[in-house]
Structure formats: C-alpha cells, structure tokens
Amino acid sequence: MKGYCLNRLIKGIIITVKESDFVSFFKKYSLDLFSFSYIYVPDQLQAEQVVVDSILAVSLKEKELIDKLVKIPSTGFNDAKRLNGKLQILLYSKVASLGKTRSQQLNGSVSDQSGMKSKYSDFYSLGLDRREVIFLKDSAGKSIEDISKILGKSEYEVMAILAGTRDTLVNASSHLQGF
C-alpha cells in the first residue's frame, strides 16, 4: 500500500523543462537544418526562411509532442530522449517537404551569390531526390533508417539511391581529376 501510494505520488509530479534547455534544443539543430535546406534552395535568406517555417509548422502540428517535451512526467525521462529524436526527424522531414516546394516555386531563379552552386557543381547537377539522400547520409551522418523516415521512402529505395549517387559523384570527380 505504501509503495502504491508513493508510486501514485511520483507519477503525479511533473517537471517543467527550463526555457533555456528548450531553446538550446532548437538552436542546436537549426544550423544543421539550415545546411539541409540549402541543398534545396541555395540562397541564404530562402534557406533560413525554410528552417523557420519548418519549426513553426512542426510546433503547430505536433502540439502534444511539444507539450510533452516542455512538461515531462518524472517517470518519463527515458521518453524525453525518444521524443527529442522524434522531433528531430519531424523537423528534417518538414524542411525536406518545404524545401522541395520552395525549390519548385523558385524554379532555378536563385542567384548563386555564395558561389556554392559553382563550387559544388557535381552535387547541384544531381536531382533533388539524390541530393537529399547523399546529404543526409554523407554530410549529416544519419542512418538509413532515419533517412527513410525523413524522406518517406523505404530503406531499400534509400540504399539504391545512395549507391547510385555515390557512384555518380565518384565517377564525375575522377573524370575531372583524371584518375
């Protein structure tokens, strides 16, 4: 009975996450998200806007998840880590969908002020579906499982795209360097 009462009491305690911790979570991932959105729209302001829009969209759509992250029940600390991972995947996923839409809207009218497009011409000559997979794997270091969740593709599809794209990039590079 004593144990039961104590358990009920602990379950009832809810710990509020500090505002600074919550903010630092978004700050931590926003720079990576910016790099990801830059592969769709190679323009600084546009890429920043895609990230901000994605954060806003996810926070509006996933209210329950955000609430759970702000107020964690004392028995659910293990859940918090899982929820962080889930939120991260949702943010990447939103950047991917918004980035694609923005890229289509701009339809190549973005000027190459930073020189990234000319510097990474092989990469930017790839299609969007190949760019996103190779970026997430070889630059962001995501697992195949996470990439399939982010892009809504099967793991086999992701692996097939990855193999083809790696080949293309290696061949393009060796062709230029002559090895």
Next chain:
Amino acid sequence: MSCSLQRDSLFGVTPLGLENSESCEKAQFIVGYLDASLSPKKLTEIDEHLKGCDICYGQMLDSTKKFNTIKRSVPHCKLKKTERDHFLEEVSLLSKQIYDKSKGNQNLVIKKQKIEFFKKMMSFLFSRELVLLYIFLGMVVSIEFWF
C-alpha cells in the same frame, strides 16, 4: 534487416576491379565498416580481419579515397559569424514563443482540471444522501442541545 544491396558494395562496383578469384568474401563489408553501419560485433570482426587480409586492406584504402571524394563533393553550408548569430537569435525567439505557448496551454489544462475537481466535490457534498444526513445530524444536535 537483410538486403542484397546492404551486402554488396554501396558504390555498386566490383571491389577494386579485382578478379572474383582474388576477392575476399569479407570485402563486401568494407563499405559498411567505413560507413559505421555494421553491428559492433561485425565491426570488431572486420577490424581483426583487416590486420591479416591484404585484399580487404587494399579495398579499404580505395573505398576511403572514394568516401573522401564524396565528402568533398557534398556541401555543408556554414554561415558567417554575424549571419549565424542573427539566425540563431531568430530561432531562439521563435522557440521561446513555442515554449511560452505550450506552458500556457499546460496551465489552462491544470485550471480546467481544478474546476472539474471542484465541481465534483460540490456535487458530492450536496448530493441528496448527504443533505439528508446533514438534516438528520442537525436534528440530533438540536435535540441534544435542547434536552
């Protein structure tokens, strides 16, 4: 998870262009080894195997070269310090708003729960049975008082 693609080289080429008779059966795991997509057990196994197998070691060197080429080909755009600070400031303002909104929602939920609890208590305290009990007790007390 089993997939033929996972077992083959992710570059989709014959390892180092070696003849099949020359290739080692463990060579198919080299890309996974460099990619950190193998299980810890397999990783240790390939680590040990590499010390004694020239074919696999050669393929590892070749694949590392290819990986470096790929990493150089994939951009990882970084902002300048002032631009980065400005962007992070924008993100932190937005996340503060999200935090406040969520906290506000939580407070609203707690307020609603308190009102519900108060309503339940009142309906219990003024239920028919309890009111009758109060009257009965009142009568008993008044009888005791007068007599």
